[in-house]
Amino acid sequence: MRYLIGIDAAKAKNDIAIFNSDMGLVRKPFTVSQSQSDIQKLAKSFAAIDGDVRAVVESTGRYHLPIVEQLSKERIFVSVVNPKLIKQFGDNSLRNVKNDPADAKKICRYGILNWDSLREYTNMDELRTQLQLYNSQFEFFTSQKVSVKSNLIALLDMTYPGINQLFNSPVRPDGSEKWVDYAELFWHVDCVRSLSLHAFSEKYRHFCEKQGYHFQQSKCESLYASAQDLIAVFPKNAQYKALVKMAIGNLKEVITHVETLRAAMNEIASQLPEYPVVMEMKGVGPSLGPQLMAEIGDPMRFKHREALTAFAGVDPGVNQSGTLNQGSNSASKTGNPRLRHTLFKIMEVLIKLHPEEDKVYQFMDKKRSEGKPYLVYMTAGANKFLRIYYGKTREYLHALEADKETNE
CATH class of the missing domain: 1.10.287 (Helix Hairpins)
Structure with a gap:
């Protein structure tokens, strides 16, 4: 039997619900504090559950980190999920209930339905979290x-x-x-x-x-x-x-x-595996490179490049209904605003340096020559940059992993 633990973390407390794979509520939602002793007791109770146990925590900037770190140390499978995904996840209900226990149950339902795609929090994520905090x-x-x-x-x-x-x-x-x-x-x-x-x-x-x-x-x-x-x-x-x-x-x-x-x-960024390949990209230097890596995080967590552009909010919007299929739409802007800001600064560096051989600059310059507005060609350039970033970093990380397996 699979058991999913949904955790809604706040500054001083964590609201928790437990579902089984049949969407049954195993235990009525309860609350534990952010103290080390309470979280350790909680981790031991999770470890004692007879079955496959996973915990899903909604990312809250920093309030989720204490319980994530402690559960991870106790070798509990923990997955940190973007709050946007939880918010958009359907409850199949007309009632609009918004409280911490209800949020914990909603996280449980999300985790059960997305069980196979949950990504486990790792030690490398701790370094990335530190970099993001510095940023x-x-x-x-x-x-x-x-x-x-x-x-x-x-x-x-x-x-x-x-x-x-x-x-x-x-x-x-x-x-x-x-x-x-x-x-x-x-x-x-x-x-x-x-x-x-x-x-x-x-x-x-x-x-x-x-x-x-x-x-x-x-x-x-x-x-x-x-x-x-x-x-x-x-x-x-x-x-x-x-x-x-x-x-x-x-x-x-x-x-x-x-x-x-x-x-x-x-x-900090120099300790991450993708650092060398990121720093070789045009428009990226010792300042913008770490900022970019801080906000993107682990590129391996994105299943495809469209997921990364959506995370940044520079993916083209879609407006289609019936016979209507609008061809030109503005970017979604529903992703990470700090990442978009960093991407725009990189685009400004490219425009200033105008490296003729760079594909991103060539793409932006073409859009500018066509008379496209500033936000249009800047967003399009950011989108293309992220696609190249995704391909280069994942290829490099896959090569590192292959070398590691060969040496072992």
């Missing part, structure tokens, strides 16, 4: 960086208007930018105007030497001349200086967090 924090601090930088620019527009547009130097590997370092020293136009050109030149030269920037006398003279005609709304005093310095300090702190997370993600 969520990376996205959070990146958004904070944008916000803090905008705040700094708004403050400097009152003391040194347009200072963020004075330099075109690229962002350094550590995330620092020349205009931010310059603003830390020359935070007000009067910091420049109060000096003679010679005095400013010497001070700017010292700044460049200290920060490791290339000094150009012509650039120095340009900065001095432009400062003469600027209007500062705020006066040069200690109060406004403290505000600007505080904003610069906040920005540098956030940049440190972002770059630390970026390096850590690349280190």
Whole structure:
């Protein structure tokens, strides 16, 4: 007899239902806490069941991880399922019941009907979960960086208007930018105007030497001349200086967090088997590569490439009914929004680099030349990129598995 355990995980508790293969409710839904002792007792009770036992847990971002990790350690077959699949799964009922015990029973019904296609949670999934967690924090601090930088620019527009547009130097590997370092020293136009050109030149030269920037006398003279005609709304005093310095300090702190997370993600991603083949793809680098791998997860869990494009929400929609068969539909956008965002950034890199030999770029360029709107050719490019990603990574992983079996 088969037994399916449906688990609806929450922050402090887990609601559990148990069905047999005949869709019979073995035990009335019950609740256990997220404590280690309760989950260990639960795992032992599952192990004592006479039959083939599998547990299905709805993915909740992070609340499902404690019980999944503990059950997996106790060698219980655990499968983590996308909540979208559970939500779309039919109950064969007109009643719309939404509570935790009902959700646990719904997960049971889903698990029984999809028994053979359930994928077991593995140790490698733990590493992928860690990478995904880092990526969520990376996205959070990146958004904070944008916000803090905008705040700094708004403050400097009152003391040194347009200072963020004075330099075109690229962002350094550590995330620092020349205009931010310059603003830390020359935070007000009067910091420049109060000096003679010679005095400013010497001070700017010292700044460049200290920060490791290339000094150009012509650039120095340009900065001095432009400062003469600027209007500062705020006066040069200690109060406004403290505000600007505080904003610069906040920005540098956030940049440190972002770059630390970026390096850590690349280190974690390098431990995954598909890392080498992913990093060889055009448009992917040490930043976007780990982000992409974090959100896709194990490519082997997708049975076909259409499943991956659907997961990302870049699959073409379908609108067909009777004699109506609409040929052009927008993307579903029902998948992972963070993955779509990463894919669009990769497409933007391809457009910027325009590698003529790359198939994804060729495809997008063709769509653009046909006059397709931005979202259309970007989504189409993301779809093609994922199909190639699916084929390359699975082929590589299958080859690794074959080599492993040969060596054994």
